[in-house]
Amino acid sequence: MTVEAPERKATDHFPNREEYQSLLNRRSRWARLFQLGCLLALSIAVVALATLLYTIVNDSFGLVAVVNENEPETLVAGLGYDPETTALVDVEYDELVGLLETSVASGVGRRLEREQRFYEDRLVFESEQVWSEVCSSAEPPAGCTAGPRDHATVYALVLERVVVPDVIAAYELVPSLVNPEAFEAEVAAGFEAGRFGEHTADEASIEWRSWFNLTFLRTPQSATPEVAGIRTAILGSAWLILITLLFAVPVGVGAAIYLVEYAKPTRLNDFIQTNINNLAGVPSIIYGMLGLAVLVRVFEPFTSGAIFTDGVPPAENGRTVLSAGLTLGLLALPVVIISAQEALKAVPDSLRQAGLALGATRWQTVRSQILPIALPGMLTGTILAIARAIGETAPLILVGAASFITSDPTGPFSKFTALPIQIFQWTSFPQVEFQKLAAAASIALLLLLLTLNAAAVILRNKYSRRA
C-alpha cells in the first residue's frame, strides 16, 4: 500500500513515485538487516553468558561414587538407632563426640581439642594437668579461650575423621540427570578394570552431591577435597572488599570532586585527566607489580603492621591482606574517579550557580546541593568498580596471597587467601574433585559479586527516590 500524493514536478530533485517506492523498499531492507544484526549481537552475548553459567553449575552438582571408611549406617546402628529412620546427622552431640573418641587417634584428638574444646566443663582427649600447663604457657592455643564446638562442626569432624568419605568418581549435572545409569556402568567398569585401587564395588555407594553447600562455605581449606571449604577465602575476600572500599571511595570521590568542581582547565589538569583515563586501562598485573614493589616491599613496616607495635610485628612480612586490599584499591581508583566524575558532571550547572548566587561557598554548594544528587551515580559506579577489582586474581598472586591457608584472617595484617586465588589453585590440581570445588567456589564468588551489584542497585534506588 502506498500513501497517495500528487505527482511531483520533475524539477524538484526528489524521486518520482516508482523510484521512491523502490528506494523505500531498499531502505526498509537495510533497516531490517541492521535490526537483525543487532539482535544477533545480543544473542551472542546472551549465549556466552549462559554458557558460562552452565559450565559452573554443571560442575557444581551431580552424581558421585563414594567409598566410606566407615559407613554412616553402620555407625548409627552401632549407637543403637535404626539406620532406616535415623541419619548420622540426627544423633546426639555426646554420641558424635563418642564416635570421635573411639575412632580418632589420641594425638589427633588432642590437637582437635586444643583448636576448640568439645565441652565447657570437661576434657575429652586431654588430661586436666596437661591442659592447664598448655594454657598457662606463653602462647596458649585457641582452645583455651574459645567456647566449645557445636553440633554442626562436630558432625563435620565425624564425617572427616570417622566416616572419611572418598569420592572415587564424579559426574556432571546434566549427564547425571539425563543418564544416571551410564554413571553406574562407568563406575562398575572402573572397578572391574581395577582403577579404584583396593576398593571393591560393594563398598562404593552412588549418591547425589551438591559441591556447593553450607558446609563448603563454613569449613576452611583442606588438602582432602571431600572436606575442603572456602571459609578462609570468603573471609579474605570480605577483608579485601572492606579495605578496597575504605581506600578507593574517599580518595576516588575526593579526586573526582576536585577535578569537576575546582580544577581550572589548565594544561596540568588536562594531563592529569588524560592519565587517569589511561590508568583505567592498565592491566591488573601491572598493579600487582606496583603492589609488590611498593606496598609489600617499600612500605613493609606499614603493611606488616610493624610500625604499630613495639615488639613483634603482627605479620612477618608485607604480604598481608592490607597490601592486597590497597593494591586492589589502586586498581579500582581510576574507574571510581571516572564514574564519580560522570555522576558529578550530570548534575546541572544551574544548581551550582543557584548555590553560589545565594552566597554559599563552593564547598557548601557541593556538599549540600551537588553531592546528594550525584551520590546514587557515584555509589553505583564505585561498587561496580570494586566488584570488578574483587574478582581480580593476577595482582593478588603477585602481592602474595597464600595458596594454602586454613586460619581465618583476623585483621588487616593477616596472611590471607581470596576466592579467585582459591579457584585458580583448585583448577590447577589434577583430581576431578578439585575441579568440582573450583566450580562451587565460582558460584560463591559470583554470588558475592551479585550481592555487591544488588547493593549498588538498592542504594541507587533509595537515594534517587529521596532527591
Next chain:
Amino acid sequence: MTRQTSIKEALTMETDQDQETIVDLGAAPDGPAGGGVIETRRMSVYYGDFKAVADVSLNFASNQITALIGPSGCGKSTVLRSLNRMNDLIATARTEGEVMYHGENIYADDIDPVEVRRTIGMVFQKPNPFPKTIYENIAWGAKVNGFKGSKSDMGDLVQEALESAALWDEVKDKLQESGYSLSGGQQQRLCIARAIATKPDVILMDEPCSALDPIATLRIEELMLELKEAYSIIIVTHNMQQAARVSDKTAFFNVKLNEKGMRTGRLVEFSPTDQLFTSPTEKDTEDYITGRFG
C-alpha cells in the same frame, strides 16, 4: 590604533566617541560619583582574548528597577553577571575597570566573591530550584550564611520570603513537598523568595520571565514592582514591553565589530525608561525599539 584606513576601525572610533556622551547621559541624573547602589566604571569583560563588552559605565540607582536591553550577543547578560562576580565561575572570564558597590570596588583583591553574591543576589533565566522541599529551598541560603535564629525564626523567615515573593498562599500547605512539584512560574517565584531570604541589597534578574507563559510573567512583573520598595533590581530582558512596563531606567546595549572583527557589546544609551522609549537620542536605539533590527 595607528592604521586609520580600516572601516572597522572607523566604526570603533565612532563608538568610542559615542561612549563619552553616553557616560555623561547615564551618570548625569544621579551625579557622577554616587547616589547609586552599584556603579560600573569603564568595565570591560573578556572571555579569553575575546572582548565581550567594552567600557560600560553605568550607575544603578537604589530602590529602582533598571532594565538592560539589546539584541542577542550584545553582552547585557555578561554585564549583569559581572555585577555579582558570577562571571568568575567561567574560567576564562576576566573583568577590567571597576564595579563599585556603595563606593567599594567588588573586584578589589581583598573582596571575597562569596560576600558579594550574598549581598547582590541573582535570579536566573530558567527556574532552578534545588531538588529539595520548598522549605529547604528557602532555608538553605540563610543557613549557609550563618543564620543564627531558632527553628521558629527560620519558619518566620521562610514565610516572610514566600510572602514577599507572593507565593505563600499557594504553597503554605505543602512546604515539605519538592520544589519541583511547582509550576514554572511558581518555581521562578520560589527562586526569587530564595534570593530574598538571604536579605540581599540588590537582586539581579537574568531574563527571569523568558521561560514562563504570559500570566506567570505578569505575576513576576507585579512582584518586581512590589520588591523595588525594599530592593534595588537590575533586570536583563529581551522583551522591550517588559522593560517599558516595569523599569525606571533602561540601558540599551548593541553589538559593534571591533578592529579585529570581533563582536563586542557596547552601551549605547542609558536614560529614564520613558525617555528612552519615547525620544531616544541615539539612532541605534530608535531602530531597535521600533523593531527595525534585533
